[in-house]
Every structure is written in structure tokens, then in C-alpha cells.
Amino acid sequence: MIAATRRWARRNRNGLAIGFGIVGAAYVAGQYIVGKISEARERMALDRIAKENMKRRFEQNQTDCTFTVLALLPTVTENVLEALPVEQLTQELQQKKAERLARSGVTVSDIGSSGPSSNTDGGDAGSLSSFQSSSYVHASQTADAGGDESLQPRRTKQQLWAEIKVKSITRALTLMYSLAFLELLTRIQLNLLGRLNYLSSVLASSSASPSPPPTRSRDPSSSERIALVDSSNSPSPRPPAGAFETNRRYLTFSWWLLHRGSSQLLSEISTAVSEVFGSIPVTESLTATSLSSLVLQLRARIEGPTNPDRMAKRWLPYLLPQPHDEELVLREAGVLTPASSPDTDTPSASSITPDLRHLLAETADLIDSPHFNHTATLLLNSAFSQLIDRTVIPQAFPSSHASPLTDERLATPTAKLASILAVITRQAHAIGRGGDVANNEYLSKMEEEVKEVDAFAAVIFARNLDREPSLEEQQDHEKEDENTPSARDELRREMGAVEGRLEEVWGRVRGVS
DSSP: OHHHHHHHHHHTHHHHHHHHHHHHHHHHHHHHHHHHHHHHHHHHHHHHHHHHHHHHHHHHHHHHHHHHHHHHHHHHHHHHHHHOOHHHHHHHHHHHHHHHHHHTTOOGGGTTTSOOOOGGGSSOHHHHHHHHHHSOOOHHHHHHHHHHHHHSOOOOHHHHHHHHHHHHHHHHHHHHHHHHHHHHHHHHHHHHHHHHHHHHHHHHHHHHOSSOOTTOOSOTHHHHSOSOSOOTTOSSOOOOTTHHHHHHHHHHTTHIIIIIIHHHHHHHHHHHHHHHHTTSOTTOEEEHHHHHHHHHHHHHHHHOSSHHHHHHOOOHHHHSOOGGGHHHHHHHTTSSOTTTSOSSSSOOTTTSOHHHHHHHHHHHHHHTSHHHHHHHHHHHHHHHIIIIIIIIHHHHSGGGSSSOOOHHHHTSOEEEHHHHHHHHHHHHHHHTOOSOGGGOHHHHHHHHHOTHHHHHHHHHHHOOTTOOOOHHHHHHHTTOOTTSOOHHHHHHHHHHHHHHHHHHHHHHHHHHO
16 A cells, blocks of 8 residues: 555656645745735724824814914904003093083083084094993003003094094904914914924834834824923823924914014004095995995005915015024023023024924925915905904994895995994904904804815925934934834825825815815
8 A cells, every 4th residue: 555655656746746836836825915915904004093193183283273373362462452552542532522521511421321423523422432331441551541641642532533543443453464374373383393293203103113013003192292391201202302492492483473573564554544544534424335345455455456466475574583583582482591592683503403493494485385375365354254244244234234245235324434443443352352262253263264274284284294304313213124114204105195185175275266
């Protein structure tokens, strides 16, 4: 039996060798295919987790932007209210009215019950009472009212109304433009830092574990937030040394818009308001159509008369300082103390690091881009629509809020400019209200109606892939295994398609609008 088997095997040894070779090759090929399939599944799982993590980070970033804007908005509101004390002017006008009525034999208690004044009064009595009853008086205005009244020369009633007219409109518009620019500047800053921190966290996790399992993002809260607090005791991967201070100094540059940029906006808007509304008396009756036309003329003087002019408008000087003012911003914001920085106007090497310079340069490029101007125009369109169409016209023209406005209805109701100014004066406080997003209907309407803001933020968040790593990052990752694919290369491949889709979305958005 054994001998017969040996003879059979000897006779068919060529066939058996071929058969075993085929089986072995099939086994090796099968194992290779199974390995490739497993690798592809693992890669797909990692890509899905990375995209979900990035989406979660992006959405959290936009929520942080909203709360940051609401936290910073009271600062610019306080500065604008102090610069334009409209309520103090209305108090002075009310005192003049009381003195005039007292001389004519009418007591002060009869002022509220007196009928509408004649056209010779220089204003509308009902409008003046609405100024007093519904406007908020800033604390600094009441504190300085007594001292300023004795120092300033007494102004006539016409001068007071002219000043109220210019300052009330200027104040509301300055706060609207500041709110729109603060929204965009905050989106740029936090999305740039969020993207950098996302890359840093992935690079840190890649260097810590060359073969990370699919569940590498177990604690998203540990790496989602921007490094505003130094968590040196945290066991999670930390950003490179100096990133915390760079982030802190970079975010500090919003001080320029809150204090200097808003003042520049106030001056430019005041000039435009004087040119458009200066020759219109407060007793003149306006229709909703004429009011909308005046607002369009005002915006044309501020932003530009045509769309190419609006796209070419440079808002950068209002949002970021010039290089020779950068150290001034850091000192005024309290980041640098006189003892730690030289008393010069030239930024020192220690205050403006290369990473900070890169962030400021990229921010300036984004602010000067057509995307920024287009998005800013849409935000301002929403803000002006909320102020004029949904607030001033329904309140100042009582017969016009029963149904949506049409061309026929726009010409029928009329209202005195003084009544319109009373509504605008009250709305200035609503525009600059911080705290919660539900309390500021202007910001909520901007974010709800202008979807291009999220598209603009998405483009920023998906870019910045070609940034050269800092010295600390190079030292941390220069020992990475050469046979292991670089995390930056994987991210670049992954985000390349994402950025392309975002650009397509942005193009469609601009085409539709």
C-alpha cells in the first residue's frame, strides 16, 4: 500500500507540485486581498471618525463665535453711547420745553398731557416724550450731565434737534456696522485658531501613537477648545510651547475694532449722515419709500454706490491696526506691561512672534478678500432690513404693519422725522445688547438669514493646510517613522476634497445671491 502510494506520487509529482503551488498562491493572494479589504475598512472608519470630529469641532467653533461676539459687544456699545449721548440731548431739550411752558403759565405736570406742539415748536411733542419714556440713559451721561451743562454754551432748540438727528442715526448705524464686522472678525480668528489646534492635536496624537486605533477621539472636549487657559497639568496632548501665548495675543487684536475701529466708523458714518439727513428738518413728514431711499443713499456713501465699489472697499483699517500700532494694541489691552515692553511704537521681536505674524497676515488677507466684502454686505443687508423694514416702519408708520409692504402701501403712510428718530434711538440699545443671543434680535437675524457666514467660516476652517509647522512642531515630529504615512499628508488628502466642495458651495451661493 505504501509502496503503491510512493509509486503514484513519483509518477504525478509534477502535477502535485503545480497543484500545491496553485493552492499556496491562492492562499497568499486571498490573505493579501483580505488584508487590503481590512485596511480599506479601517481607513474608511478612520476617515469617517475624522470627518465627524472635524464637523463637531467646526459646529462648536461657530457657537463659540456667537458667544464671543455677545461678550465683546457691550464694550463697543459703551464706547459709542459715551461718544454720542443722545439721551442727554433729549433731557436738555425736555428742560427747554419745560422752561418755555413754565413761562407761558403751564406747569411741568401738564407737559405730558399737553397736545401736540405746532410746527413752530421745532419738533414733535409725542416724539420727544417717546425719546424720554422709552430710551435708556447711560450712567456716564447722567453723571456728566450736571458738569457739562455748566461748561457748554446753551444751545437753541433747533441746534439740539439737529444734533439729535445726526447723533441718533450715527449711533445706531455705528453699532450695526460694528456688530457685522465683529461677527466676521471673530469668525476669522476663532476658525483660524480652531483649524490650527485641530492640526496640532492630530499631529500630537500621531507622534504619541504611530498606529492609533479607530477610537482615538474618545474625549473630544479635551482638544476641541482653543487654548485660552493653560492646561499644563492635563494628560491630553497639549499644543506646542508658546501656542497659548500666541493665541492670547492674537485674540487680543479685536481690541482695535472695539476701541479704535468703531471710532473711525463713527466719524465716517457721522459725515455721511450729515450729508444725507443734514438738510431735512425733523418736522418734515417722510414716507416709507423716501426713508428707504435716504437709507440707501447713506449706505452708498459709506460702502460704495455700486457693487464693484462695495467689493473694492477696504475695511482692514477698521478691523486690524497697522504694524506700527500692533504693540500699542497689546499694551492697551493689558497683554504687555510697560516693564515688559520697550516704550516704542515699533513692534519688538518678543511681542510679535513669527507664528503671530503669520496669523495676522492671514487675517488681513481674508479681510481684504472679496469673500469678506460680499459676506459683510449681506450681513448689513439683514441688519438694515431688521432696523428699517421690521422695526422703524411698523412702529413709526402705524398703518403699515397690518400686511407686508408693497409699492402702493409704501407711498401712503407718512411720519415725521422726529418720530422716526425716536424709534432709531431706542433701537441703538437693542443692536448693542449683549448677554444671550435671544436678547439680540439683530445678531440672531444675521446668523439665521445670512448662510454665507457659515460658508465663509467653513472655507477658513478647511484652509490653512499649507502652513509650515512651527519650530516646536518640527522638533516634536522630526523623529516620526519614515514608513508611517504622515498625519499631515493624510489630512491634506482628506481636506483637499472637502475644500473643493466648500469652494463649489461658495460659488453656488454667490451665483444665487
